[in-house]
Amino acid sequence: MKSFSFKRAADPTNAVQMLGADKDSKFIAGGTNILDLMKEGIEQPTGLIDISRLALSVVKANPAGGVSIGALARNTDTANHPLIRQNYPMLTQAILAGASPQIRNMATNGGNLMQRTRCPYFYDLATPCNKRQPGTGCSAKDGLNRYSAIFGWSDSCVAVHPSDMCVALAALDAIVKVRGANGKERSIKFADFHVLPAASPQKDNSLAHGELITSIDLPTSACAKNSYYLKVRERSSYAFALVSVAAALDLAASGTIKTARIALGGVAAKPWRAEEAEKYLVGKKPGEAAFREAAKIAVSQAKPLSDNGYKVKMAERSIFRALTNAMNGGAA
Amino acid sequence: MIDDDLKNQPSRVDGRAKVTGAAKYIAEHKFPGLTYGYLVQSTIARGKILDIDSTEAEKKPGVIKVISHKNAPKLSITERPIPRPFYALTSPEIWFNGQPIAVVVAETFEQARFAAGLVKVTYDQQKSETNIRNAMAQGFTAGRDQADRGNPVQAFADAEFKVEAEYHLPIEHHNAMEPHATVANWEGSKLTVYEKSQGISGSVNYLANAFGIPAADIRVLSPFSGGAFGAALRSGPQLLIATMAARETKRPVKVVYSRRQLATAHGYRPESVQNIKLGADKTGKLTAIIHEATHNTSAHENFSEGLVGVSRSLYACPNVKTVAKITRLDLQTPLWMRAPGMVSGAFALESALDELSYKLKIDPMQLRLMNYAETDPDNGKPFSSKALRECYKQASERFGWSKRNPEPRSMRDGRLLVGWGMATGTWPAGQSPASARVTLRADGTALVESGTTDIGPGTYTTMTIIAARSLGLPIEKVRFALGDNDLPPSPGQGGSTTTSSVGTAVQEACGLVVKEIVETLGKEQNSPFAGVAVNDVLVENGGITVKGRSDTRISFADALKRINKENVSVLHRSTPNAGERSKYTIASHGAQFAEVKVDEEIGTIRVTRVVQGTAAGKIINPKGAHGQEMGGVVWGIGMALTEKTDVDHRFGRIMNPNLAGYHVPVNADVGQIETIFVDEDDKIVNPLGAKGLGELGLVGIPAVIANAVYHATGKRFRELPITPDKIIL
Ligand SMILES: Cc1cc2nc3c(=O)[nH]c(=O)nc-3n(C[C@H](O)[C@H](O)[C@H](O)COP(=O)(O)OP(=O)(O)OC[C@H]3O[C@@H](n4cnc5c(N)ncnc54)[C@H](O)[C@@H]3O)c2cc1C
């Protein structure tokens, strides 16, 4: 790998200053993604700024309601925190469905949001890839695209975002808190955090260079009781999702659905909210008929590629399954 | 096998060293002044290198030298016309994508890796073909032609019940934990290499031929291996390149393949397309088997493995035709991978037989019993031993096969479909000449040496057990050394022949040590051993006793004192009893039963239970054998459900060259596995009575899982792996 400098940031202000001062530098948190990418020569930062020891690793209740999870809290600690287990069990399930225990012990929440696609061409310097090298072309679109997107892709890129955690965060309407080089804080709605490829797939998200994710805020949720995270993959653990679904329901006293949340993973460059399906479910009686119809609506706009037509069916059935399990109190 | 049966059996003698890190794998070895070689691999699949420009790379800090065909020394390997093996850095020709074309040697690994990325290569690229479907018509004979048995074509045409189907297996890679690596050091004209090798003598010969140096100047060491599975049976480019680089730079050089590079380091299980035709009468008697198989080889070499042999030997059928072809693709030459050929062929045959059982409405095990081969159907020879029938019986009973509802989709566990399947496996029990030296010392310990390797099956342990038993010593008193060409030569570790070959040499050498002691003692005055033959003594508890005369007992320590020796050492070369062996067909057999649970709605399959029954002669190392047969099941789960090397045919390039993209099973994929070993008293196979079982453990597994999936879902999958997308579509 290319030689680089390594500096440790003293505090968040120092971190954003250091990063802002060098446009070719990057943060390193758990290092589970950035180091792999550097070894393969995909990322070639001249400097790494270590943020792993910043005091941004707490998970705490927000005075205004909800829970705030530190950007540098480890995935494992976040998943197992009582506030998360009690209030957002779907987030616990999603995190624990990802990677391996060893990786989750290292991985941070901020890093999880920022992890890059697992498109095989992105990882292979010998093949064209617009995301890695803009303008070279997209090898996946007419190539091996079994794992590629069925929603939101463009001719320039058909890659999917690999995170599990983010699918649950999208369903929970999380807010990403960031601090810029100028010290200014801003909040990004989760739905706006990751971006679709359009003509510039090199850009995964709306974070600007020099910005540091400080926390992820979870609004209060009434869905804890009826939520479920389902991940379908090619082996029982330690594999990225073919399709995943975060589903949550809040029921009215009458038993009908007050609000529904459905987010899909493995189908687009960002966690994909099935908003039409969510709307459809409002006011419906929970049950097979409504869930099947919602699932159908959710995939009606899907645009599969040559080898990933199965994802449409898989997504539809997985939504139905996840909603059913959510209704069963989150039992599989 | 039940845990209790195994509890008191010997554990791995090298287990502690392996888990504590004391056992050093190849890439961990060092010489003073070590440098690091990083490979540059081609990015096209076919064509010629026009130029390699390493100017920029050579300017980078730490870089010592960049070697490619442009400046590589001429090797003494004579250029032969195609087909011939690939020798790296000898010509500008590109045979496959990922071919090693240069090595960057630097003071540190990262310096070498970075500089390797700066080497600029220009090509004259030609169109490549890596899709076997487009190359089927160009298939040519694999040199395995055999005359038809009976009249298979007519018999199939006349058959009352027929199955005809095509089966397809993808390319699979070994993906051993330990990467291929070489550490090479020259001292004057003497060469020492640490090499990931399954065959020490093979590595020595390769180096002697390539560099034109006497074998006596070469030392090859391969003490521990982190899994090889066939991938280290051939000396690979890294051995050539590291040795060459060390000679050119006059520094020791280490070359280690990265995980990504490993996909084209050593070959793979070839992609195969097989067509099977089975004919049967209504009672289930097979009347015809026609098995045609084509698998790929490379553009420059003819590699063939035996896919169709299983159809000649497994069932008694009067009319059999087999056709074995290979076809060229612009990929690296394939290589043997656990149960090579046999597991691919058995997947086709054992799936087809399962299909036939449903057509006939005969239980699949009954169908096999009905066509049981009492003698080798291909040549009429008797089997040296064959307890396959007993394997069916014991394994099916343990599994509970009799409770199976034969109807597909009839068994359920909640929303999951449950399927039960069965299959058969076999593997020939070979034996080769091998040597061992046994040194019994006056302190009552023994050193046993043989230049074999232990790629994981437990050779260290098995040989220690054999020597300890033969010398009547506790295991702790015996040390076995391997992996060094200074030791007595042994064949490469492949084909499940090591216990049979090396184990026999060890056992016989131990016997010769005892014989020498007994005979020398017998020459002493008034010796109770006077006139006693070695067969007349008992060897136990660290000493010998004339049978029936307990007063004659003497410990080895005292015996050596008596005959005034510090040790007794015997070097022995054993050879198979070829004459006797040739009168028989000698093979291991196994029967497998599996349960799968299929979540049809979302496409996931779990293998919840497997019973593997094995008949492999005498089991010498029960824990090791249990591990091998379990490992075969785990491997088979991978073949059946998850493993496939993805090739992008536009680039002729492997696109999942890592453990995140190439899915081997994880613990959570593996349900309960029970192993049963049916004893066979086989006096023919070798003096140990032991057949091989490493390859065997895999042979029937992909089929048993696919058969269980059919029983669960009513869908027949003839193409592996059976991934969730296939289930739901
Ligand atoms: C083998 C393997 C399997 C995996 N499987 C899964 C899976 O199944 N599901 C899944 O969801 N994930 C999976 N992962 C991905 C894993 O979750 C991510 O690698 C991890 O979350 C990244 O976190 P990190 O702290 O290590 O990030 P790093 O590697 O340290 O950083 C990643 C990127 O994020 C940036 N960054 C980090 N923190 C911040 C911050 N606070 N503000 C701004 N930028 C920041 C860095 O600059 C860098 O660009 C897998 C990873 C591996 C290696």
Ligand code: SF4
């Ligand atoms: S899908 Fe995106 S990441 Fe993959 S090759 Fe195309 S541009 Fe690159």
